[in-house]
Amino acid sequence: MEKFKEKKFWQKWNLTSPEYQLICQALNREPNELELGIFSVLWSEHCSYKNSRSLLKRLPTEASWVVQGPGENAGIIDIGEEELVVMKIESHNHPSAVEPFQGAATGVGGILRDIFTMGARPIALLDSLRFGNFQENLTQYLYSGVVGGISFYGNCIGVPTVAGETVFSDSYQGNILVNVMAVGLVKKGEIVRAVAKGVGNSVILIGAKTGRDGIGGAAFASVQLSEQSDEDRPAVQIGDPFTGKLLLEACLELAQFEEVVGLQDCGAAGLASSLSEMAARGESGIEVEVSRVPQREMGMSPFEIILSESQERMVVVVEKGKEDRVLNTLKRWDLDSAIIGKVTEEQSFTIKDRGHQVASIPLPSLVGGTPVIKREAKRPEGMEKVNHLDLKEIEEFEDYNQILLNLLTSPNLSSKEEIYQQYDYLVQTNTLIPPGDDAAILRIKGSKKALALTTEGNGRYCFLDPRQGARIAVAEAARNLSCKGAKPKAVTDCLNFGAPENRASYWQLEQAIEGLSEACRFFETPVISGNVSLYNEKEGKSIDPTPVVGMVGVVGDYRQVCSLAFKKENDLIFLLGESEEELGGSEYLEVIHKLKCGVPPVLDFEKEKKIQNFCRVMIEGGFLASAHDCSLGGLALTLAESCLANGLGAEVELKSDLRSDCCLFGETQSRIVVSISPTYYEKFREAALGEGIPFQYVGIVKGNRLKINQWINLAVSQLEKSWRS
Amino acid sequence: MKFGVVQFPGSNCDYDCYYAIKNILKAPVEMIWHKEKEHNLKGYDCIVLPGGFSYGDYLRVGAIARYSPIMTAVIDFALKGGLVLGICNGFQVLTEAKLLPGALIRNECLHFICRQQTIRVENIDTPFTKLYQKGQVLKIPIAHGEGCYYADEETISELENHHQILFRYCDARGEITREANPNGSLSNIAGICNRERNIVGLMPHPERAMEECLASLDGRLLFESIVIQLKQRQRRKFCPET
Numbered sequence: 001m002e003k004f005k006e007k008k009f010w011q012k013w014n015l016t017s018p019e020y021q022l023i024c025q026a027l028n029r030e031p032n033e034l035e036l037g038i039f040s041v042l043w044s045e046h047c048s049y050k051n052s053r054s055l056l057k058r059l060p061t062e063a064s065w066v067v068q069g070p071g072e073n074a075g076i077i078d079i080g081e082e083e084l085v086v087m088k089i090e091s092h093n094h095p096s097a098v099e100p101f102q103g104a105a106t107g108v109g110g111i112l113r114d115i116f117t118m119g120a121r122p123i124a125l126l127d128s129l130r131f132g133n134f135q136e137n138l139t140q141y142l143y144s145g146v147v148g149g150i151s152f153y154g155n156c157i158g159v160p161t162v163a164g165e166t167v168f169s170d171s172y173q174g175n176i177l178v179n180v181m182a183v184g185l186v187k188k189g190e191i192v193r194a195v196a197k198g199v200g201n202s203v204i205l206i207g208a209k210t211g212r213d214g215i216g217g218a219a220f221a222s223v224q225l226s227e228q229s230d231e232d233r234p235a236v237q238i239g240d241p242f243t244g245k246l247l248l249e250a251c252l253e254l255a256q257f258e259e260v261v262g263l264q265d266c267g268a269a270g271l272a273s274s275l276s277e278m279a280a281r282g283e284s285g286i287e288v289e290v291s292r293v294p295q296r297e298m299g300m301s302p303f304e305i306i307l308s309e310s311q312e313r314m315v316v317v318v319e320k321g322k323e324d325r326v327l328n329t330l331k332r333w334d335l336d337s338a339i340i341g342k343v344t345e346e347q348s349f350t351i352k353d354r355g356h357q358v359a360s361i362p363l364p365s366l367v368g369g370t371p372v373i374k375r376e377a378k379r380p381e382g383m384e385k386v387n388h389l390d391l392k393e394i395e396e397f398e399d400y401n402q403i404l405l406n407l408l409t410s411p412n413l414s415s416k417e418e419i420y421q422q423y424d425y426l427v428q429t430n431t432l433i434p435p436g437d438d439a440a441i442l443r444i445k446g447s448k449k450a451l452a453l454t455t456e457g458n459g460r461y462c463f464l465d466p467r468q469g470a471r472i473a474v475a476e477a478a479r480n481l482s483c484k485g486a487k488p489k490a491v492t493d494c495l496n497f498g499a500p501e502n503r504a505s506y507w508q509l510e511q512a513i514e515g516l517s518e519a520c521r522f523f524e525t526p527v528i529s530g531n532v533s534l535y536n537e538k539e540g541k542s543i544d545p546t547p548v549v550g551m552v553g554v555v556g557d558y559r560q561v562c563s564l565a566f567k568k569e570n571d572l573i574f575l576l577g578e579s580e581e582e583l584g585g586s587e588y589l590e591v592i593h594k595l596k597c598g599v600p601p602v603l604d605f606e607k608e609k610k611i612q613n614f615c616r617v618m619i620e621g622g623f624l625a626s627a628h629d630c631s632l633g634g635l636a637l638t639l640a641e642s643c644l645a646n647g648l649g650a651e652v653e654l655k656s657d658l659r660s661d662c663c664l665f666g667e668t669q670s671r672i673v674v675s676i677s678p679t680y681y682e683k684f685r686e687a688a689l690g691e692g693i694p695f696q697y698v699g700i701v702k703g704n705r706l707k708i709n710q711w712i713n714l715a716v717s718q719l720e721k722s723w724r725s
Numbered sequence: 726m727k728f729g730v731v732q733f734p735g736s737n738c739d740y741d742c743y744y745a746i747k748n749i750l751k752a753p754v755e756m757i758w759h760k761e762k763e764h765n766l767k768g769y770d771c772i773v774l775p776g777g778f779s780y781g782d783y784l785r786v787g788a789i790a791r792y793s794p795i796m797t798a799v800i801d802f803a804l805k806g807g808l809v810l811g812i813c814n815g816f817q818v819l820t821e822a823k824l825l826p827g828a829l830i831r832n833e834c835l836h837f838i839c840r841q842q843t844i845r846v847e848n849i850d851t852p853f854t855k856l857y858q859k860g861q862v863l864k865i866p867i868a869h870g871e872g873c874y875y876a877d878e879e880t881i882s883e884l885e886n887h888h889q890i891l892f893r894y895c896d897a898r899g900e901i902t903r904e905a906n907p908n909g910s911l912s913n914i915a916g917i918c919n920r921e922r923n924i925v926g927l928m929p930h931p932e933r934a935m936e937e938c939l940a941s942l943d944g945r946l947l948f949e950s951i952v953i954q955l956k957q958r959q960r961r962k963f964c965p966e967t
Contacts, residue, residue, distance in 0.1 A: 242783065425840045
């Protein structure tokens with residue numbers, strides 16, 4: 001045992017000396033290698049949130065419609081008519097950086113298991129992706145690998161990938177972000193908990209056999225990537241969507257059985273975390289016999305069996321003596337299963353190998369006893385310089401035709417069809433508004449209701465001002481949903497940041513969580529689940545802080561939804577909201593002027609909510625022909641996208657004293673471009689005036705050219721050519 | 726009259742087909758489990774092999790499903806004249822089982838492709854297409870990685886000569902062009918039938934184009950054609966003199 005101490009063995013496991021002391025205290029002795037390995041993964045940031053937990057407490061998590069907040073595999077909200085929505089977002093950044101295809105594929109598999117673990121049928125996937133410079137060969141490799149991996153897993157398992165974002169920026173060079181969100185439906189009263197209780201009840205491991213893949217993956221996810229990371233490829237797991245599909249169907253059957261006490265996914269940290277967390281939730285203990293675990297390889301040690309992150313495995317706790325129906329169901333689905341242990345009274349995690357005890361850890365210290373680390377936060381140096389932007393120094397142009405075409409060709413604003421066409425976004429036949437719009441809309445079969453889903457996050461805004469960037473991410477997600485006719489209901493968040501030991505990164509995290517809290521509180525969209533991914537750096541350089549907001553909204557009547565496409569000649573185009581002289585942090589500044597500076601746009605919560613509500617009411621009343629959130633690329637891009645969707649042109653005259661570039665490409669918040677049939681004009685106007693909504697008539701849908709003042713005059717076909725190039 | 730939807734492990738459009746037949750078509754339908762070796766499919770009038778990734782599509786698409794226990798009964802049912810419809814992965818299984826000629830290989834673009842697709846009705850002289858009009862342009866989504874129809878020249882000309890090509894990929898105006906072909910299929914072939922015209926396979930998903938809210942209704946007539954055929958058959962059975 002002394003040898004551990006001398007060599008500081010725990011450092012290899014990313015544990016600190018004080019943490020090692022705590023472990024010794026909890027055990028009342030020094031741990032053996034297996035026990036140390038278990039502590040290492042469960043006390044990693046990925047599993048314990050030890051660095052972020054104190055900050056995460058600030059997030060609002062409650063509302064009358066929240067059935068399950070953070071703490072379970074996924075969050076749940078009640079949307080009425082006995083229907084519950086389950087959702088969660090998770091990162092798979094580091095595995096995807098090392099092995100993009102499998103990293104992304106297993107990210108999809110893992111998040112789906114979080115959903116069906118609770119007894120819910122997954123109905124949608126969304127992915128929020130960040131890559132480095134588009135021109136780099138490495139980026140091309142990572143990009144096609146990640147898209148291929150999502151396509152491979154999601155398509156095969158039969159869950160539609162309906163929305164998401166793909167952003168390219170130098171800041172993610174060497175540390176890409178792969179955040180995957182899943183949404184499911186379950187009937188009220190049919191939720192299954194991930195709990196182990198009832199002394200003597202059987203613990204059954206089901207699904208794939210356990211192999212040596214992904215050992216220590218959770219710990220790997222909690223350190224910085226380096227040149228050596230490629231050697232960590234064995235820490236990346238291999239996905240098998242076919243087994244995943246069998247597991248999904250089998251688990252949904254098991255969820256209906258009364259004798260099933262609890263169901264838990266074997267995700268990060270494998271059996272180590274799934275067994276200990278289940279037992280901790282049930283205030284029980286678990287005793288497991290590793291020799292009973294079905295193994296893929298010969299001669300696996302208890303350490304390898306317990307810490308393996310082999311995919312497509314679940315743990316189910318079944319009432320003692322009633323295992324047959326469960327085992328038969330699994331057999332029917334051709335899934336391996338084995339009773340590997342039992343629930344015990346004493347709250348400890350006991351591991352045996354052919355009868356000999358090889359580990360025994362008190363659960364309260366393993367699961368609840370992670371030391372909470374309060375880090376020091378400090379605003380990064382040089383923010384004044386970064387936030388400086390003098391518009392007088394920015395050249396204005398007479399003619400913006402080529403600039404608009406350049407923007408449409410740029411990787412962040414061009415068509416994402418090439419990506420989402422590789423995903424089956426239609427399977428399950430619920431997709432009413434497919435990818436490519438502000439949000440996806442999915443009907444709920446057997447109900448009049450529909451769900452609206454979106455993800456949103458702007459790393460550049462957050463780099464310039466993490467708090468404001470996070471506030472905007474929430475507001476924009478809500479606007480995306482409102483533009484489609486949905487009422488925002490809840491959030492799942494994925495916080496992608498640099499190392500918390502770095503005071504600047506920690507400051508960014510703190511600020512962003514503050515911003516998320518304020519906005520989620522204001523928009524009444526509690527955070528019901530989420531994930532924290534720290535250590536997103538390569539060679540000491542941190543990514544732009546990137547909180548990604550996944551949001552779900554509810555549409556009362558699925559027939560009253562609105563897409564972004566202009567529908568008919570002579571429809572009138574209005575801008576809800578007002579443009580300001582803002583260019584800070586805009587896509588325009590970065591793409592055209594190569595500048596990443598200034599401050600993000602101002603956001604007035606009250607005004608934002610008012611405009612969103614108005615837009616939603618207008619859609620519910622059937623008055624709008626189209627509605628499109630005005631965001632990245634400003635008004636010009638918004639108009640162009642509404643034209644491109646149906647190949648219709650628009651004649652627009654903006655009356656404004658603002659600079660031409662601010663008018664066209666400024667990213668002022670709280671703006672929505674809508675088109676309406678002339679017959680509804682009076683009603684629309686009356687309602688807007690009555691509600692005190694700022695609105696401006698800007699033009700009409702007409703012909704096949706987009707004309708904006710004297711600045712832009714381009715054929716839609718020309719726009720399309722650039723957009724799709 | 727009763728439809729049966731076969732559930733292979735890895736099928737993922739099984740419920741979509743079931744829903745389309747039961748809730749939209751309002752016709753009787755049951756799921757059929759792949760392991761039922763002794764199943765003789767008695768009482769069924771049309772068997773649907775749905776889309777998905779049967780057996781993970783390991784080895785080769787549809788290759789393992791073809792040896793699934795239920796396939797013995799499906800082949801028997803088909804050879805006796807029962808109506809069999811293979812959609813997407815189901816089409817792949819039918820070619821592997823040699824119930825339909827040719828093969829479906831990797832898309833020319835080498836990746837999965839999901840989109841709304843226009844196809845042209847080439848032949849209406851089958852129980853599956855009788856309610857369409859020849860030359861009608863349909864909007865029906867595709868979603869596949871291995872949908873490139875391939876066969877030797879002789880087979881293709883046989884298909885042509887016996888009017889077995891039912892659907893071809895086309896542009897919005899109904900022109901059969903290279904650009905309109907999403908996967909590199911020979912002769913833009915999207916769907917075919919056997920010479921006896923009771924077995925049909927197609928890559929597009931008609932079950933995804935059955936409702937107003939789903940962007941297209943064009944898949945509906947395919948299922949309605951089957952229903953009409955089956956009803957006529959029933960009538961003949963019970964009133965042979967008419």
